[in-house]
Amino acid sequence: MKRAIAALIGALALGPCLADPLPSWNNTGSKAAIIDFVESVTDKDADTFVPAEDRIAVFDNDGTLISEQPMYFQAAYALDRLREKAAEDPSILESDVLKAANEGDMKGMMAGGMEGLSEIINVSHAGMSVEEFQADARAWLASTEHPTSGLTYGDMTFQPMVELLTYLRDQNFKVYIVTGGGVDFVRAFAEDAYNVPPEQVVATLGNTEYQISEGGTPMLMKTGGIFFIDDKAGKPVGIMRGIGKRPVMAVGNSDGDFQMLEWTTAGAGPRLGMLLHHTDGEREFAYDRDSHFGKLADGLDQAGDRGWVLVDMANDWETVWTGNQ
Structure with missing residues (x-):
C-alpha cells in the first residue's frame, strides 16, 4: 500500500513535466x-x-x-580532408578557390560562391565508397571540436x-x-x-x-x-x-x-x-x-x-x- 501511494505521489510530481512536449x-x-x-x-x-x-x-x-x-559543418569537414589530401599531393590544388581553402583564406574561398564550395567538396569527398565516407564523417563529427563552442x-x-x-x-x-x-x-x-x-x-x-x-x-x-x-x-x-x-x-x-x-x-x-x-x-x-x-x-x-x-x-x-x- 505504501509503495502504491509513493508511486502515485511520484506520478503526480512528474505529471506537469511529462505534459509539456517541448520543455x-x-x-x-x-x-x-x-x-x-x-x-x-x-x-x-x-x-x-x-x-x-x-x-x-x-x-x-x-x-x-x-x-x-562559421561555416556549414560539411564544409568544415571537407576543408580538413582537402588539407590532408593536399599535403600528400599538392597538385590537386588546381584552382584559386582550392588554394585559398588549403591556406585557410576564407575570403578567397567564399569568392567562388556555391560553385567554389562544391569544388572543395568534390575534391575532398571523391575516391571513397559511400560506406567509407560515412564512417569517416561520423568519426569526424564525434571527435572534432568546433572552433568556438x-x-x-x-x-x-x-x-x-x-x-x-x-x-x-x-x-x-x-x-x-x-x-x-x-x-x-x-x-x-x-x-x-x-x-x-x-x-x-x-x-x-x-x-x-x-x-x-x-x-x-x-x-x-x-x-x-x-x-x-x-x-x-x-x-x-x-x-x-x-x-x-x-x-x-x-x-x-x-x-x-x-x-x-x-x-x-x-x-x-x-x-x-x-x-x-x-x-x-x-x-x-x-x-x-x-x-x-x-x-x-x-x-x-x-x-x-x-x-x-x-x-x-x-x-x-x-x-x-x-x-x-
Whole structure:
C-alpha cells in the first residue's frame, strides 16, 4: 500500500513535466503556435483534422537542426580532408578557390560562391565508397571540436528542435530532413542525432558509381561532381521526387528554405511554416541578412505577411545544445 501511494505521489510530481512536449522551449507565442497547429490537425472532431498518412513535416538541417557557423559543418569537414589530401599531393590544388581553402583564406574561398564550395567538396569527398565516407564523417563529427563552442561538431544539434521532432513523431507525423547538404554526409549521422532514418533524408546528390572492387566486392563509389542540388527552388522538387506528397509543415532558417515553406503553406487545409531566426549571439550566433551561411532576408521580411512562425532563438529557447545538458 505504501509503495502504491509513493508511486502515485511520484506520478503526480512528474505529471506537469511529462505534459509539456517541448520543455526546452519558453512559453512564448512560437511554442503556442506549434502546439495549436499539432492539436488542430490531430483532433478527429475538428474540421482541421489531417489523417496520419498526410502528416508530413519537413525540416532543413544546417542552421535548423544543427548549427552552421562559421561555416556549414560539411564544409568544415571537407576543408580538413582537402588539407590532408593536399599535403600528400599538392597538385590537386588546381584552382584559386582550392588554394585559398588549403591556406585557410576564407575570403578567397567564399569568392567562388556555391560553385567554389562544391569544388572543395568534390575534391575532398571523391575516391571513397559511400560506406567509407560515412564512417569517416561520423568519426569526424564525434571527435572534432568546433572552433568556438567547446563542443564537438556532432554535439551541436539543437535540443529544442530534437524535442520538436519527437513531439511530431509522437503525434503520428512522418518527419523528413530536406537539406542542401550532401545526402551521404547527413545520412551518416541523422538517425543517431535525430532518430530520422536514412530513407527519410532528402538532400543534394553527388555523383555515385557502381563498381566492383579488385576483390570482387560490389560497392558504390563517390566520383565527384553534383547530380542534383536540393536547395532553394530545388527543395520542392526534391520533396516531390523523394516523398511524393506536399508536406503540411515545413521548418527552415534561411532563404534557401523559402521555396520549401512557400510551396508547403500554399496547399489546401491547415499548414505551418516556421523559420528559426538566429538571434542569440551569447549561446550560439546572431546573424541573418549579411551571413555567408544561412542568409535570412526574404524570409525575415515576408514571414509575418505569409503567416509563418518566426522563432526568436534568444527569447523562445530556454536551452540550445543537446551536447551540454
